[in-house]
Amino acid sequence: MSLTRQKLSPLREKRIGAVSAWSGSLDAFVREAATGEIEQRIRTYAQDTPNDVEYALELLRTLDVAIVVHGPAGCAAGLQRSVGGRLPWLVTNLNERDSIMGSDVKLRKAIQEAHKAYGAKAIAVVTTPVVAINNDDVDSVTEELKDELSIPVVAVYVDGFRSKVGSSGLDAVIHALVKHLLPVRRRGEGAHVNLLSVSENRSDVDHLRGLLTEIGIESVLFPRFADVQDAAQVVAAKLSVAIDPDAADYAGKVLEGNYGIPFLRTPAPVGVQATAKWLGILGKELGLESKVDALVGRESLRLSKLVQGASVSGSKVFLNLPASQVFAFRALAKELGLEVVGIKTPWIAAHHAALAVEAVQETPELPILAGDGQPFEEVNLLGRIRPDLYITSGAPAIHVLRLGIPVLDLSDLPLLGFAGMEQVVRGIERTLSNTALSRFLAEGADEPYDPSWLKKSVHWYIKQEVK
């Protein structure tokens, strides 16, 4: 059954019960999750947060497609990060008149220019709030040009307001790629697997791919860093394995549903244990157990020495990582003798309780905060728990430095697999070895927040949604 028949991809809050506003203890979270779902909540004070358009663009820029953003110029500004990236991007640059009268002529022109100027093997069209409100007929333009140009034209429907979980935009990209880029039918089965990457940095992906090669598994990347020419390979894969089970969940399920490609359920490979498990599940499925055992044995030995030699024990850390990774990271931190004193995650859902079984027994009062961005809540919480170190991946943490708390940002560093473990240990050591900068920045810092807010409870502005 085709899961991608619908024009729009399902929102994460509907598909997996994702909630982007939650605050409380780990124990309270686990208890609420036991009811089967975490209730949707909203913020009555909020700070700007990346929307599905931003997430979609961030993923698309890693593919060898030309991107046409269909909207006012500002909607494409996030792509300025991609200077020197794989292919140039375009924006239809809608003005006030276009926003009223419609703009299919401009869209057509932009797609044609992208094709002519850059010889793209495929073109992704990304919609924006104004286009969504006006209900512009994007499909008929993309369908027509697909035939005219004889290349895939992939319409990614995002709108900035339907989902409270910005990362729903990643699913929208996956939905569109499966629908418009991948072949309709699976022809034959190869020996390779799909390595499903959605949000990881290049060094993590290369490392994990390297591990697969070492145990004799060839892999194709999808959707992140994918090459258009590999599309047929994706649907011919023996199975799919996710790097991050949450981020790649939709890709795995759609490939399974549409093409019958088995989707292996694996934990995120964070730390030695979880990485061993990740490889173990794959190895078992493919009959490569002995190779996996040898690799894991070798790396475990090497890394246990590293862990024993690490001089980071006793520090209190705060983790800002996806929920699918953060509990495994907590276990890793424990191994290093660190105490995790708080957790922040962009969104959370009932199924994450299964990852927190050990944690909730050991630290039922551990504060959990869910939200994409929303530093005001973090500042409130961090002021109470005063960690020695804040670990994040990509979320800008100026507000944390301002409090005098050192920050380790893993966005460009490996975090996953054995290499990630090594880099994380070294990174923590390095960050804690000299904390002069955060201390200097905190001296006489002028907090933008009102002192009365910092005295209120962290969840003050998080309310259950009135439907």
Add this chain to the structure above:
Amino acid sequence: MADVLHEDRNGCALHGAIKALSAVEALVPVLHASSGCSIGARYGENTLAGSLSNAAGWLETSSTNLQEKHVVFGGTSRLREQLKNTVKVVKGELYTVVTGCVPEVVGDDVPAMVKESREQRYPTIGIMAPGFKGNGWFGYAAAVRQVLEQLPTLGQEPRQEKTDLVNLFGIAPGLDPFWEGDLEEVAGALESIGLSVNRLFGAGERPAAWQGAHHATLNVVLSPWGLEAAEFLKSRDGIPFLDFGFLPVGSRDLGGLVSRVAKELGLPEDASAAFAKAQDARQRYNLRKAAPALLSGKFQRRTAVVAGSSAAVGIARFLSGTLGQIVTTLVVTDNPLDEVRAAIVNQVREASEGIEIDVHFADSAAQVRQFLSEAKPELVLGSALERSWTSAHGAALVEVAGPLREELVLEQRLAGTTGALQLVSRIARSLHSAGLPVVSGIRPEDASRSVERAKEPSAVAAGVA
């Protein structure tokens, strides 16, 4: 010229507005838009242009994050809620609602909410900045004008002219990556002849500076994007303005600016003349120091400048008129209004030496690359978007316009003697690492455009004349 854009560099009106407002201390922008509308602007800045605001990080913008139900039923009540809570969470001296595309299309009653907040004695104003109205520079201009226009609603003392006070308009925070240093450079120069200067943006500039802007005796306009505010204050408060038009890069133009302001205000000429002379001397001293590098035979290059109008004009005038670079091409990328384009061309050409500079207007990277391919410069002063062309053609690039990817801009500047000398150092470094072949000659097609020109009078002489 709202045409399809390849690799847009200017963002939308909302971005220009939000960048400008974020650069005023204790001014709290409250974004009324769908979520993510300020985030893209920040990605463009990246970490290398520095974080805009003094205190807050770039995920800390108060925002209504409008959802589908607000699109369907209107977002006015959501704005009420967000405003009511913003004043409780964030310290501020002026709360400014900034309205994006969605509420503009939906038709939310923003003025009513602003009025409500004001009735509860919170200093609140509201400006409209839907992205589809124009690019970031347009948004800067519209935001500055709207803030000035609305401040009296908060209770403003009547205009009492301060004969030593001038406002600076036209340098757009975040869009001009060197905005903070440039504002300081120009302000410092004017202060040296006894004036006090409202920079309006940057460290230490708070809403009080804006509240007092209407007391100024003169407004100084440094780009076409400063005209809207200056014209508004002229018509409302009768404040005259000096349309200098571009960024004064180098001692001559900075001295020239100070002289013109002094003349406009009827100040004695000796102070401005002394300032200009001292700046010239300082620049000459340093360029003599640089002579070995400048004379290496590898410095004087065919050059193109690709930037917003203010910086592009200022840089080209310095490079061609003082440094002696072979500037053949200027691409103005901020899409200025048609009526100011002739002035821009004049400003570039009146100070250029040797070859007459081709001036193009283009905001699409594909067009910019086409102009570069026609001109074949060996040195490009532009944005990181020009890197693909310079790399492919073996030319050197110095980043002077957004987006930047190599420079971490803190107090660096383009304006004045300081900015010009920093630029010379960066050009030398870039040419050195680009490892260009020994100088090629002037191309015949460029030589045919050579201009006969009387020797440029020095800024000192111009000021005294």
